[in-house]
Amino acid sequence: MNLGNSLLLISFWGIWLILVYWVFLSIGAVLYARQTSKNLRRFTYSPLPEPVPTVTILVPAHNESLVIADTVEALCEQDYPNDGFEVIVIDDGSSDDTADIVENLRQRFSNLRLIKVPIGKGGKGKSRTLNIGLQYAAGELIAVFDADNTPERNFLRLTVTALVSDERLVAVNGKVRTRNYDATWLTRFINLEFMYFQWLFQGGRWYWFGLSSLMGTGYVVYRSSLDILGGFDEESLVDDTEMSLRIFSGNYRIRWVPTAVTWEQEPETLAVWIRQRTRWVQGNFSVVLKYSSMALKSPYPLGLEIITMVLNYIIFLPALFLSYIVFSFSISGVLLLSLPGPFIFLWIMAGIIYIIHMSFVISIEQRRYKNYLLAVLGYFTYAQFFIIVVLRSIFLGTVRRLRGDDIIWVKTTRTMENRK
Amino acid sequence: MNITAVICSVNIITSLTPPPDQLIDVYQDVYSCQQSDSILPSEYHKSYMADISNYFPQMSQVITLQDLDITQASEITSGSVPDMIILPTSSSKNVPVNVELYSMIELVRSGAIPMAKLEVARAEEQRKQRLFWCSLSLDLCPIGWYLPMGVSDELLYDLEDGLYIAPSWYRAPGWPLPRRIFDLQGSVILPLHDDLMPGGGVSASFDSTMANGKRFADYDLLPASISWSEMGFSFNAHRAGDQYHVTTEVGARALLAAKGYSLRLWSKNNKESLSLASLATQGFAWIAFSISLVNFVFFGAIIFALISRVTFSSRRSS
Numbered sequence: 001m002n003l004g005n006s007l008l009l010i011s012f013w014g015i016w017l018i019l020v021y022w023v024f025l026s027i028g029a030v031l032y033a034r035q036t037s038k039n040l041r042r043f044t045y046s047p048l049p050e051p052v053p054t055v056t057i058l059v060p061a062h063n064e065s066l067v068i069a070d071t072v073e074a075l076c077e078q079d080y081p082n083d084g085f086e087v088i089v090i091d092d093g094s095s096d097d098t099a100d101i102v103e104n105l106r107q108r109f110s111n112l113r114l115i116k117v118p119i120g121k122g123g124k125g126k127s128r129t130l131n132i133g134l135q136y137a138a139g140e141l142i143a144v145f146d147a148d149n150t151p152e153r154n155f156l157r158l159t160v161t162a163l164v165s166d167e168r169l170v171a172v173n174g175k176v177r178t179r180n181y182d183a184t185w186l187t188r189f190i191n192l193e194f195m196y197f198q199w200l201f202q203g204g205r206w207y208w209f210g211l212s213s214l215m216g217t218g219y220v221v222y223r224s225s226l227d228i229l230g231g232f233d234e235e236s237l238v239d240d241t242e243m244s245l246r247i248f249s250g251n252y253r254i255r256w257v258p259t260a261v262t263w264e265q266e267p268e269t270l271a272v273w274i275r276q277r278t279r280w281v282q283g284n285f286s287v288v289l290k291y292s293s294m295a296l297k298s299p300y301p302l303g304l305e306i307i308t309m310v311l312n313y314i315i316f317l318p319a320l321f322l323s324y325i326v327f328s329f330s331i332s333g334v335l336l337l338s339l340p341g342p343f344i345f346l347w348i349m350a351g352i353i354y355i356i357h358m359s360f361v362i363s364i365e366q367r368r369y370k371n372y373l374l375a376v377l378g379y380f381t382y383a384q385f386f387i388i389v390v391l392r393s394i395f396l397g398t399v400r401r402l403r404g405d406d407i408i409w410v411k412t413t414r415t416m417e418n419r420k
Numbered sequence: 421m422n423i424t425a426v427i428c429s430v431n432i433i434t435s436l437t438p439p440p441d442q443l444i445d446v447y448q449d450v451y452s453c454q455q456s457d458s459i460l461p462s463e464y465h466k467s468y469m470a471d472i473s474n475y476f477p478q479m480s481q482v483i484t485l486q487d488l489d490i491t492q493a494s495e496i497t498s499g500s501v502p503d504m505i506i507l508p509t510s511s512s513k514n515v516p517v518n519v520e521l522y523s524m525i526e527l528v529r530s531g532a533i534p535m536a537k538l539e540v541a542r543a544e545e546q547r548k549q550r551l552f553w554c555s556l557s558l559d560l561c562p563i564g565w566y567l568p569m570g571v572s573d574e575l576l577y578d579l580e581d582g583l584y585i586a587p588s589w590y591r592a593p594g595w596p597l598p599r600r601i602f603d604l605q606g607s608v609i610l611p612l613h614d615d616l617m618p619g620g621g622v623s624a625s626f627d628s629t630m631a632n633g634k635r636f637a638d639y640d641l642l643p644a645s646i647s648w649s650e651m652g653f654s655f656n657a658h659r660a661g662d663q664y665h666v667t668t669e670v671g672a673r674a675l676l677a678a679k680g681y682s683l684r685l686w687s688k689n690n691k692e693s694l695s696l697a698s699l700a701t702q703g704f705a706w707i708a709f710s711i712s713l714v715n716f717v718f719f720g721a722i723i724f725a726l727i728s729r730v731t732f733s734s735r736r737s738s
Contacts, residue, residue, distance in 0.1 A: 005698065016704065016705075016708045020708055026715065027718070339698060341702040342709045349716065350712070353712050353716055356715075356723065360722060363723050
């Protein structure tokens, strides 16, 4: 076997192992969608348990003046007994007027509280801010929202009902949708990506394995479980993934609730998006390293989750990059590819399957002809940007380790939305 | 998902690749090497190739050459197979003989190394060939271009079961052959490299003798410098002693380094386990294709029937 075929072999396995897994998850997503559809009425109109669990909603906010007012209003106007929940905004040393905006809103909402981290001592990461908020939280349940989220009115009711109805669960995560999906080409693609990711990886995994993970915003978790787990890991760049794996390590479960929807502002420029995703990938790398040794002791659910992350981040995307190298050297005549097999058909099928999975998600979430066209376009454009993100993450992570630098939290830049 | 795009694209590009004649022109432009018409092995040769392949499934060597030199091969009996050549490892003197196929097999079994002598009458052709070998010794030959050149379409058809063939040496003394082992469409081409013959002319031998320290000793036959361009980069190699030093830009140096590594890896890649991996890959490819096809049908039916009627969209979705 020549070098070209050997590299082809490596990249083929690296890519198609995960693709076959995705196909498997896609079936689960369909079945979960069907199951949810059948029980939609029950999901939507289930009464709250008695007594109503008290909830503290934590909102870390660092220079969020552009978005915080909408977030607070959406949270405070939840369709949940007013004495059953409180909203705590932790102003993480903002230098803008985030705190003033929240302070003004307190006159309208009696269950809104503001905690201020002094300027100069804030901006050290979401986990640290959440831990500060936890000290003031009185609820039996803790809900976490990013400062750019506007949940629908029934969000809290649906998630709390789902959480308390299953004893295996310690947390539930609602569905995150893109609020500014029509702002730029990038947000249109992000909108599709979020729908795709959640139905396949959250819905599909839940259906087959009873396994979902936290998504950083729009989740509710038992306070008692948080205390047992030791709060949020301040060293981690991805509080959601880290917390998910810690929950799995205790053999607990997280459920994704697609009927509870929160709308989030997504990056409108590529530079902001790349910085945000680099932080996610770097954080996920660190978390995988941290928990990989425990995966053998707990093959399910922790081991399964680690394998999924390894396949996604450490095998699939590098294999994809390798495939580009193979391609480049092949057309330049340095490598000769001669491996027989149905590769041409697979190439066509891979594209079709990606698009048809996306079309399925679009069909149940946001049926617009534009989205179907974007699904095709995104396969050749947006999906490829992730290679840049992973390579950038590897490079920056390596440099950071060599220099011995501390992990730096990179805040996602918000934008002023054009409200119609 | 994109590896299949790679394969498909390569197939498309291959179909658009210029035919060998044009490649030959390019090759001549780049290396100033003479090329010759490809020669189909005779039916006679083909049958013996098959026999040898059976005897040496792990390392068969069939070299089609006109003139044969054998040194210290007393066991060899004369025969009528003029294109098989054997040279013991301890050779120091070349003696032209004809080789019986049976004897050759025995010799190879006992550890002999095939060696071919090629008489090159014209100094200009010698110079061209040496130029080529020098560039090869620097890992500079663009092998992707070379291989389709070195093996004609007809010979490609016969490249099966690990036969090693050095084509076109009958009438083309200037025909270059790579110094390293190459794998082409599942078959390994074990090439020859040249060596300076004491009595003049150019001989070719396998790389193992080169590894024993032989070098291009006659500087008169080595060009003082070699210049060429490749993939947009310009290269200049200057001779210093028996080595060449390349002067070029950083990107081109990276290209040279990459090619050097690829050649080394390439030569080590003819492993049995990789053949099994190849089979497993083909098997998995078919499984993946079947799964993909079923998945496509499944989702196609769902999207256009039931599920598309149901929506979980919320107030903001249109």
